[in-house]
Every structure is written in structure tokens, then in C-alpha cells.
Amino acid sequence: MLPCKKCAFSFSTKELKSNCFYFCVLCVYILCYTECYLGRYNDDFDDGEDLAEFDDNDFAEFEDVNEDPTVEVESEPPPKPAPSSIPVEDDEDEATVEIEDGQDEFEDADAQVSDMYSKYDKDEFEGYEKTNSPFKDTLIYQDVPAHLQNSWESYYMEILMVTGLLAYIMNYIIGKNKNSRLAQAWFNSHRELLESNFALVGDDGTSKEATSTGKLNQENEHIYNLWCSGRVCCEGMLIQLKFLKRQDLLNVLARMMRPTCDQVQIKVTLNDEDMDTFVFAVGSRKAMSRLQKEMQDLSEFCGDKPKSGAKYSLPDSLSILSEMAEVSDGVMDSKMVHYITNHADKIESIHFSDQFSGPKVMQEEGQPLKLPETKKTLLFTFNVPGMGNTSPKDMDSLVPLMNMVIYSIDKVKKLRLNREGKLKADRNRARVEENFLKQTHAQRQEAAQTRREEKKRAEKERIMNEEDPERQRRLEEAAQRREQKKLEKKQMKMKQIKVKAM
């Protein structure tokens, strides 16, 4: 407790008692203020007075007081209330209390507290910075975890997935129905023509006897088959309606990038006597170059590049692959040219071959040891108009093409090569066979060697398994004799070859 310099007091003995009371009040006040304003000092104490001059007397502050009315009022409250703030009750006239300032603080204690901040000298305190909200900036608001939010919006990915699945299912139903309607429309428009030309229309192959079902056989949601048989000049005709995969949404989206069209493939298999030996193909340029690479017979017998059909007045979009010119002249008669010219946009490829074995089969272990089986076949591939956006009405435009197929079957039956052409064709087939045998010679030798070794091993095993030792001995001798004979034969052959060479 330091004496207040601003206040002047003078007391008598009676006054001393009253002053004790006031001193206690003062102490209480000092304790309250030191808790709130610890470390803050009133500038009153910085005036440079020597504090040691004051007595230890508790009332020293009241004895020596330097009046300085010019001292400015301090803006910050002192750690203890100023002596001048003590409420004074003058019981006697002699007591004079001069209070310079601060008395108002004691009259209204609440007002004093609220005015504390306003009276602080900012320079008095170092390192003290007022902040309005010291803790608000450091608060971090964590988001409530999504699964505790109880809202459907957080599951938007799942909703998207389910929506995609529903869209796929809807597209499947719509696509499947469209393909089915297109197939039925095709069959309805072609039924009469087929039933007038074939005894059997529609056979699924399940029943023991060949009975006409009179309807398409559904292989897939986008592929429909129809087997027709019972006609002169041919064994049978398989019609495949290869529609677009409208039931698969991925395929629908892929088709948006690369449009394709529905196709009708017709494969007529002929008997041996129904066709002469020749290979011929006509179709769009792209299809011809593709078929020449893919098909076994076209690559072997029609080695030349596809030729233009201008000679036969065909459109420039079409080209011809032929084994010999005579075949082209024979096939491309006026009616055939008329059919092809009028429906050039719908024709993908027409392929006549007596050596048809399908596409080339690539085997990893080497070439096949046997020539592939061949069949006399007429193949037709037609594009359905509409480029994917086909309607059932478009199927009627394919009827003339079916007429062309029927005409071709009869035409091929009548077409016969002359003697020169026949010889050339036979030479071609012999050449192809010889080439094949040469290429497979090594493999065939190895296969024969393997077979011989297997035979020997089987015989030895049989001899070993024989229980009777006498019989065993006889079998061994017989085997040795056989080996010896074979060796002698080989030596004889070698001698003969040497003699011939000489």
C-alpha cells in the first residue's frame, strides 16, 4: 500500500477511530481491485517520489500528502482505490477531506467497474492487446459424418447407380421388343415367297423328324434363324437375321459414335451336282478386301486384287473377285446385273464357291494337318436400310433381294464352265492341295513318327505283360523278324532310288 499523493488529510485522536473503520473498508477495496487489475500501476506512483521516505505507518499515506491540483486525472484505475475515493463521513467539522477525483467512483461502484477500461492508459501496459473474440477464430466446426446425417442426399452415388440400372433394364425391354417386331415384320413379308419355294420353312433342329414350324428360331435377343429346305437345286437355306444389339445399352451408346446397320445373311448349301467348280464374289469394295483376307477360299483361288465392275455396268461402289474371267461373264448376266444395280446400297457381299470352308482358322501349334472340309455354298449378306433406325416397313424392300437369291440358285445350277475353264479350275485346286501338303509335310512326318513309336511301345508292353515265358519269347522273335524285314525293304528302296538317279 502506497500513500496517495493527491489527497490531503489531517486528523485528531477522535478522528483516528473513525479512520480505523475507514481503513478496514479501504483494505477490502484494495483486495478487490488487486484481483482484477494485478500488475497495473497508477501513474501516480511514477512521479518519481522516493517511496522510502514514507513511514511504515499504515496511515503514512494520509500524513504526508503533496497537493498537486495540476496532476492530471489518471485514465486507468490504480490497483487499489485511491485514498481520495474513500467515502468520507465528516462527523466533525475539523475534518476536511479534499477529494480531487475518483469520489464518483465510490458513489456508483458498478459505474466504476464499467469505466475501468476507458480510463486505462494504453502506454502504461505492455504486451496487452485487446481482442474482441480471442477464442472464436480457433474454433473448428467438424462436419457431421454423412451416415449420421439421416438425409437421402448423401447417398447420391447410390441413387445414380440404381438409376443407371433402371435405365439399362428399360433399354433392354425396349430394344428386345423392337428387334422382335423387326424380325416378325421380315418374316411376314417373306413368308409367301419362302413357302412357295421350299417344302420346309422353319426348323429348330430339336425334333427327330424335320417338321415345318413356320416361325423364326430365336438364338439371341438380336439374332433370329430360319432354316428352309425341300427345294430342287439346293440342299437347304439358312437365313440369319443379325440385328443390332438394341437390348444392350452399352452397344446403343457405342453405335452413337460408330453407326452400323442390321444385316440379313443367307447361306445356301448345294449338293455336289448343283454347282460347277468355281469361286466368285461381288460386293462393296470394303467388304471385298476384307473377305479376301479373311476367307480361306477367296484368298487361295482369287489372289488378284478386287476388280471394278464397270465392265458389267455396275456402280463404282462395287467390286468383283473372281477365279477366272469366264466365271464373271457367266454369273453377271443381264438379270443379275439388273438386280445388283437396283439394290447396290443394300448389297454387302455375294459369294459363290465350291470350296467354301469358312474363315481362315489360325492355329497356334502350326497349320492343320488335313485340308479343311469344303461345301458348295452361296452366301449373301444384305444391309437393312435405315442405318440402325429401321422400321418394320423397311423389311418389304428386302423382298426383291430374296427373289435374287432364288434366281441365283437356279442360275448356278445351269452355269457350266467350258473345257478350258474346267481344266484351269482343276489345276487351281490341285495347286492349292499341293501347297498345303508341302507346308504341312514336316508336321505330317512328325505325326507319323509319333504314331509309329506309339505302336512299338504298345507292342513291347503287350510282350512284357505276357505271363507265359515261352509265348513271350515267340512274340519277341516275331517282332524282331518284322523289324528286320522293314529294314531290308528300306534298303531296297534306297538302292532303287540310287539306280534311278544314275
Next chain:
Amino acid sequence: MTECRCFGAVAHYKPPSTDSNPTLEDPTPDYMNLLGMIFSMCGLMLKLKWCAWIAVYCSFISFANSRSSEDTKQMMSSFMLSISAVVMSYLQNPQPMSPPW
């Protein structure tokens, strides 16, 4: 018009053998079936929700491209496996799926 039909020369339909021409067969349903099973196992073992959802899509695509002659049991087993993968992954972790971005 002369009669072209020959009732005595009727040939029975033989479905084309797929062994002789494997290139003609569409491999999509088989690939999708296999993919669906792989994704289902990944979704179940690794508890990845997006794997399970893709497995469901693969089984749907396989079904849409399948042939009529194919065994429906194979399709159903693939489908059930993918559904179980989705259900199990959500039972273990009910949190919604987070997008990869």
C-alpha cells in the same frame, strides 16, 4: 410356274458347330460373366462398394448378351453373387459411397 419344291429332299436343320468356327461366337457374355465374378469377389473381400456395383452392371450386360441356349443357372449365380457383394459391403459399412474425384 414350275413347282420348285421337293418334298422328298427335305434336310433336317443342324445347328452350326461352334467348335469348327470359334470366331463366329460372340465372347461378350462370357467375358462379362467372368468380370462380374472378379468384381464381386473384390467387392466382398476388399469391401469396395464401387467394385460391387460394377459387378452388378457386368452381370446385367452378360444377361443381355447371352444366347438362348445358355444355361440360366450360370446367369443367376453370377447375378446373385453381385447382389450379395453389394448388400454385404453396405451392411459392413453403411456410409454412402464416395466419388473418386
